[in-house]
Amino acid sequence: MRYRTKVAATVRLPDRDERETALEAAGYNVFALDADDVYVDLLTDSGTGAMSDEQWAALLRGDEAYAGSSSFRRFEEAVADVTGFERVVPTHQGRGAENVLYGVLADEGDVVLNNTHFDTTRAHVANQGADPVDVPVPVARDPDADEPFKGNLSLDRARSVVDDVGADRIPAVVLTITNNSAAGQPVSVENAREVRAFADEIDAAFVIDACRFAENAHFVVEREDGYEGASVAEVAREQLGLADALVMSGKKDGLVNAGGFVAVRDPDLFERVKQRAILYEGFPTYGGMAGRDLEAMAVGLREAVEDAYVRTRVEQVRELADLLEDAGLPVYRPVGGHAVYVDAAATFPSIDAERFPGQALVCELYREGGVRAVELGSFAFPETDRPELVRLALPRRTYHREHLRHVADAAADVLDRRESVPGYRVVSEPSRPELRHFSAALEPVDV
Structure with missing residues (x-):
């Protein structure tokens, strides 16, 4: 199944200095970024797709x-x-x-x-x-x-x-x-x-x-x-x-x-x-x-539940996974239906779980390309035994191939300087640990 665009929205990639400023102002938590400061938004597939x-x-x-x-x-x-x-x-x-x-x-x-x-x-x-x-x-x-x-x-x-x-x-x-x-x-x-x-x-x-x-x-x-x-x-x-x-x-x-x-x-x-x-x-x-x-x-x-729609949806997610893997990121396989998951611990082996390697990857993807993803590891799920995953969730019927290539290019740029990427620590968080990743603030720390 393919789609024809009837309504188009303009997006802008802020320059690097703007992205740095926005990330710091957000407490290194991408949930606190303004959507206008995001170029490709893969934070979630929940409610972010295009209707027919x-x-x-x-x-x-x-x-x-x-x-x-x-x-x-x-x-x-x-x-x-x-x-x-x-x-x-x-x-x-x-x-x-x-x-x-x-x-x-x-x-x-x-x-x-x-x-x-x-x-x-x-x-x-x-x-x-x-x-x-x-x-x-x-x-x-x-x-x-x-x-x-x-x-x-x-x-x-x-x-x-x-x-x-x-x-x-x-x-x-x-x-x-x-x-x-x-x-x-x-x-x-x-x-x-x-x-x-x-x-x-x-x-x-x-x-x-x-x-x-x-x-x-x-x-x-x-x-x-x-x-x-x-x-x-x-x-x-x-x-x-x-x-x-x-x-x-x-x-x-x-x-x-x-x-x-x-x-x-x-x-x-x-x-x-x-x-x-x-x-x-x-x-x-x-x-x-x-x-x-x-x-x-x-x-x-x-x-x-139309077969052609779901097939197209899953194929796009697989395409993003292949592009990210070609760029050098360790992708969780087999690829799921709504998102690509990346092994952040393998991406940054020098950053231990206490310094949140997944959050480090999330911050670097935004810093390099204005790409917003989400950490689903030890930061999002404290005191649970979860792998250090970062999720890049594709909104339904929203992005095109050039957007996927941009994400992969940003990932390649992150990997080019992985040795200089810092870990993070939490400086403020809400009282309910199950929800801390939505509103906690962090700061970078040397690893």
Whole structure:
């Protein structure tokens, strides 16, 4: 699938002195940079993509009624058609969905298992007084292992946790697809079936974090035995259909700039979710979204499972990975569906984890080329055993080949002077460690 541009936005590359000044003023935390000071923005693929002409047309249909709008009905039908879930509550975005669902599932002293919790998921579980525990397959830690489903949940590790804490303390088992914090690696349908059986075994809810469900389904078609020739839509519906509940950020595979939802099967849980949504999000037929946003996501969910679209999306990510690898960066393989992950520890072997090699790489990419990426290692996830990864997430349907080449050129310039790159230390941070990378300030230190 190829696209024709209908609307164009101008971007400017600030000169090097401007970039140096902006980086220092931001406390060496790229979340604090002004977007106007960024040339190629790969901070996230969440809500940063371009909508289709059909989505823009759907905006004009928006019914802004407070309750029972026709826009909600079209959104509800799209969710049911694509995911198989008929009970859905919209939210303003994915973290709103997490707040609503985990707020009714998790309590003080509980343990929530996940193939790998992402930052806001971890924070929402912790906010309930529960303990978020990661149980990824061991191969997820190996950036060079050629395994097709490195995003899977380890049943052996999960059972070990059950043995330690008891099944009665585990209200939910979560599969994040694709596994964002494990380099965007996919999860097999077979693993989802195993997790379904395990959740039944310990009487826990099986939740799928479905942010990138369509990209995950594409990898199933590519890599999993028995799914050759299947469509993305068929695989997505089968895999999602194994869960008791979904949390979804529509800003990823909903192809919109705002919105999310919780979908559940159990009518009693549905009522509890709706009541919490009224408190934190809005009435259950709009849930923090305008009617026009509901319309756009209804179209976007259907577009997201079109085979040609997902194939084009994944191919662009692979192209960026190849360019970065040609430039000399150690890329996590196989490449995931939404981002390229770089091994920052291997990039800067002289910078130890306490000096945040990933943040060093993030700062240098901006310094060299105005490129904004994000660290997902020891800075973003303190006191967890995570590899030192930097994520370069591609917004959907947004950048072109010349942008990818610019990123690779900036990476090559960083590597040319890697011996002079400093490490960093934190000089101020918020009280909640799960979220410190959003607002902490740092300063460079010699290594």
